Amino acid sequence: MLLNKRAERLFVWIFFPLALLMPMFLEQNEYYVNKLTTIMILSIFVMSLDYLVGKCGLITLGHAMFYGLGGYIFVMIAPEYEAVNFWIYTFYICAISATVAFVIGFLVLRTNGIYMIMITLAFAQMTFYYFSDSIDFGGTDGVFVYVKPETSIFGLSLFDLDNPTHFYYLCLLSLFNTLLFFKVLIRSRFGRLVDAIHANPGRTVALGYNIFIYRLVSYVVASALGAYAGYLFTLQYGFVNPSMLSWTTSGTALVMSILGGMGSIYGAILGTLVYEGLHYSLEHLTEHWLLFMGGLIILMVMVFKKGIAGFLEDLLEKRDGK
Amino acid sequence: MENNVILETEGLCKYWGGLKALDDLSLAFHDNQLHGIVGPNGAGKSTLLNMLCGHYKPTSGKILHRGESISSIKPYEFARRGIGRSFQKTNIYSNSTCLENCSVAVQRLMGGSFNFFRSRYSQKMLDEIATQALEKVGLGQRRDHIASQISYGEQRQLEIAMVLATSPEVLLLDEPMAGMGHEESQLIIDLLSRLKKEYCIVLVEHDMDAIFELSDQLTVMVDGQHLVTGSVDEVRDDPRVKEAYLGQGDEVY
DSSP states (O other): OOOOOOHHHHHHHHHHHHHHHHHHHHHHHHHHHHHHHHHHHHHHHHHHHHHOOOOOOOOOOHHHHHHHHHHHHHHHHHHHTSOOBHHHHHHHHHHHHHHHHHHHHHHHHOOOOOHHHHHHHHHHHHHHHHHHHHHTGGGOOOEESSSSOOOTTEEEEEOTSSSSSHHHHHHHHHHHHHHHHHHHHBBBBHHHOOOOOOHHHHHHHHHTOOOHHHHHHHHHHHHHHHHHHHHHHHHHHHHGGGGGGGGHHHHHHHHHHHHHHHTTTTTTHHHHHHHHHHHHHHHHHHHTHHHHHHEEEEEEEHOOOTTTHHHHHHHHHHHHHH | OOEEEEEEEEEEEEEEEEEEEEEEEEEETTOOEEEEESTTTSSSSHHHHHHTTTSSSOOOEEETTEEETTTOOOOHHHHHTTTTEEEESOSOOSBBBBBHHHHHHHHHHOOOTTTTSSSSTTHHHHHHHHHHHHHHTTGGGGGGBGGGGOOOOHHHHHHHHHHHTTSSEEEEEEEETTOOOOHHHHHHHHHHHTTTTEEEEEEOOOOOHHHHHHHHHEEEEEEEEEEEEOOOHHHHHHHHHIIIIOOOOGGGO
């Protein structure tokens, strides 16, 4: 079975139908539709990070590099005043960022633990300063996207990206596919190796596996998906700027992943929802929202030792036990 | 009866800084034989084993596999050549079932490790080979138990099953009986005496009863140096061994 935890099944069955209906309730309020769209885009990003950190045991603080690159690659290769095809550019962006991830991963994955954190951070910072100091890419202001891509496929155009509701559904579909993709991946034979390498790398080498290659493939896949999320974000807001590349973006995503339950994959959605939900509600209450946010996060990490996903699983298990 | 030499070392040395952990060791390991290695603590037994499986690189000297030098190949390639090892400290995937532990090992031979989409549970043959490996060590009934929840002795058996699941020709076993009770040890002894008919086994062990019972060839090492190699009786009667290691006669252990 693809969804092997009860809490997971429950969540998927509640979240996706609800998300599907949501725009009907919010018809008059574009703001919330946009907000939710952003949360879904972030969820894709956090999910790809969660796979790396929680499933592969590769702790990176440079994942935002790919998030930003997704946007920058788009403004680099797409003509400025012409609508390009969304799907073709999705392919381009994933392919280019995968190539970048391949080269960087080749260097980064020679290290481990704290050293890997430092080196991924170093690469991300280099990218950050390159783009924030470059005149061609608008420095700290970034670049505007004047024309959004069209989404026709075999002459059939399903989504109009200028329409927030359409964009919302595109992101929801992307999120669902990402979740499905990771779930299938983890259940696969490749996933068996991912689990084995995470649980006991030394033993896996002794069984005759070149674990470097498997880590590299995981890194490339997760990075390409991270870039796809960045591409969506750029399209939603119509610009790309260096803050997408900043290490705080990586850090926030890491917090969301830990909050949701590391390695649970669907927890990435939970973590992002809760984090962004808190962010939104506290922001409206007080200017010093970060202070309260910090306190709440500490509290939640203390209460939910295995993240929200782990907490839900324990809860259901306990209820079954009785 | 002449058995082929599978694995050989030629003038093998390993220095840790100024410390000679292993000094000029030349040994030959034969097919279908159990080659025991004994020696006091710090004699370099584990170092030798770690080099035979590629975990450490030799400072100088060579390791030959079927006559071919393999000193410079990558650690994972040793296992691919059929040189499997078990560890001194239990080294398993403790949160997975016994079957899954062996499946990881079998999958290397079956392929498909880069298949993203096919379910890991979908192939019967992989399951069967993994189950066979478990049955070979007598863990058939523990197939679906989580590895951390079986007894310590069974975990040691599982280690051996994992190595067997890679279809090796050489088994490098690092103290498979460490920390075991008498009865559990007897299980492993029975197992090894069956396995040595099919594999080339290199056994490092502190349990003298076991090693005398099992070894076809026995090597004694002291301070990283080779002292003597021969049959169990030859070694037992060798005066140098008595002097250096065994003391006076039978009461040492």
